[in-house]
Amino acid sequence: MKLSIRTLLLAASVVLTPLWANAAQTEEFTLKNGMKIIVNEDHRAPTVAHMVWYRVGSVDERNGVTGVAHALEHMMFKGTKKLKPGEFSKRVAQLGGRENAFTSKDYTAYFQQIEKSKLEAVMALEADRMANLVFDKNEFAKEIRVVMEERRLRTDDQPTSKLYEALAATTYAVHPYRNPIIGWMDDLQNMTVNDVKEWHDTWYAPNNATMVVSGDVEPKQVFALAQKYFGSYPAKTLTRTRPQNEPPQEGIKRVTVKAPAENPYVVLAFKVPALRDIARDDDAYALDVLSAVLDGYDNARLSAKLVRTDRVANDVGASYSGIARGPVLFILDGTPAQGTTTEQLEKLLRAEVQRIATEGVSEAELKRVKTQLIAAQIYKRDSVFGQAMEIGVMEMSGFSYRDTDRVIEKLRAVTPQQVQAVAQKYFGDDALTVGTLVPLPMTEKKPVAAPAGLRH
Numbered sequence: 001m002k003l004s005i006r007t008l009l010l011a012a013s014v015v016l017t018p019l020w021a022n023a024a025q026t027e028e029f030t031l032k033n034g035m036k037i038i039v040n041e042d043h044r045a046p047t048v049a050h051m052v053w054y055r056v057g058s059v060d061e062r063n064g065v066t067g068v069a070h071a072l073e074h075m076m077f078k079g080t081k082k083l084k085p086g087e088f089s090k091r092v093a094q095l096g097g098r099e100n101a102f103t104s105k106d107y108t109a110y111f112q113q114i115e116k117s118k119l120e121a122v123m124a125l126e127a128d129r130m131a132n133l134v135f136d137k138n139e140f141a142k143e144i145r146v147v148m149e150e151r152r153l154r155t156d157d158q159p160t161s162k163l164y165e166a167l168a169a170t171t172y173a174v175h176p177y178r179n180p181i182i183g184w185m186d187d188l189q190n191m192t193v194n195d196v197k198e199w200h201d202t203w204y205a206p207n208n209a210t211m212v213v214s215g216d217v218e219p220k221q222v223f224a225l226a227q228k229y230f231g232s233y234p235a236k237t238l239t240r241t242r243p244q245n246e247p248p249q250e251g252i253k254r255v256t257v258k259a260p261a262e263n264p265y266v267v268l269a270f271k272v273p274a275l276r277d278i279a280r281d282d283d284a285y286a287l288d289v290l291s292a293v294l295d296g297y298d299n300a301r302l303s304a305k306l307v308r309t310d311r312v313a314n315d316v317g318a319s320y321s322g323i324a325r326g327p328v329l330f331i332l333d334g335t336p337a338q339g340t341t342t343e344q345l346e347k348l349l350r351a352e353v354q355r356i357a358t359e360g361v362s363e364a365e366l367k368r369v370k371t372q373l374i375a376a377q378i379y380k381r382d383s384v385f386g387q388a389m390e391i392g393v394m395e396m397s398g399f400s401y402r403d404t405d406r407v408i409e410k411l412r413a414v415t416p417q418q419v420q421a422v423a424q425k426y427f428g429d430d431a432l433t434v435g436t437l438v439p440l441p442m443t444e445k446k447p448v449a450a451p452a453g454l455r456h
Contacts, residue, residue: 034207048215067183205236
């Protein structure tokens, strides 16, 4: 998961009120073993979101064991020295809560949403599996089959997913972002329980974890509970591999995927700067606003021009996620309408960016875009879980939750000139990878049920 800078602006109208606008409501504490605890108070309802984030994801994997971060996520529900396989989830359900987990390129997170009086119980459960996970060979054999079926269901049988997987592997020559989070099938087939145990022993440490608690809680109480259940665990030496920087790209890269599908599809991925310095990386904010100008509301430029007016596309989109540990992309994509080829749509998408590069955007359009962004989200982000998510993603990406206000102000300050400048600067051939889906005839297939044990 990556957090769009624009997402923070989207959340401003609601989330800023209970969370960021009042810094006193969010407190931070670090245990002696290095585990960070962040508590956000929101007393509107007697509920709590409890999350434990580990700053490790597929970006940290090595060739041959891709998918191990996600495989471990599955094994985290398979029992500890105290709990039988599946008992973790049963305990949370008995407490009236819900729980799950997710793995991204940059981090892995586990969460529970519960009534506030049950916080201590779920914290004890989470602490137990940080240190006492059991790696049973037979349980792993069953669970890795679940993971392989998940891969078949969500990637191998989904033509656009296959295209995006091939696109990443083509875009990045050396960076680990070229590998899928779920892993390559050959790696999954050859993965062992020892691979997963080694991953857990290496990375699941208090000094590589951040706990985020959001809801009807008192910070001092949460800090005391965190000390009680996590404080005795020793810190570990964390050794990360040297970052692999991409070699310069020299010309357009292309990849084609042929798969049974109803329609062709084309996606353009441009290598652009990520947000690294909150104060100085103005281009990152301008790129996010550019994506909103193109595809940030119902009548944004791409859909207005290519879908509604010219009718050369059935759907189009633009996106930019600037907050990440690694490199980032600016994406343009679309499904061509009948009578339009993917080659033609590729040119038309690039032409819309070029139009902004040549003509710019007006102050009125930019104001309208920002107003639309905020208005569209005013009723969507009013939840303690959403607040916890934003805190966690910012922390895992190398920032602080305290940076959020500054990010929003920088976004609001973006000028038409800045938007035009990034449109001129970053969309040349040497930054571009194009992925094309060539549809093959559809075959009759019975619906495939989600594999038993699939958690997210």
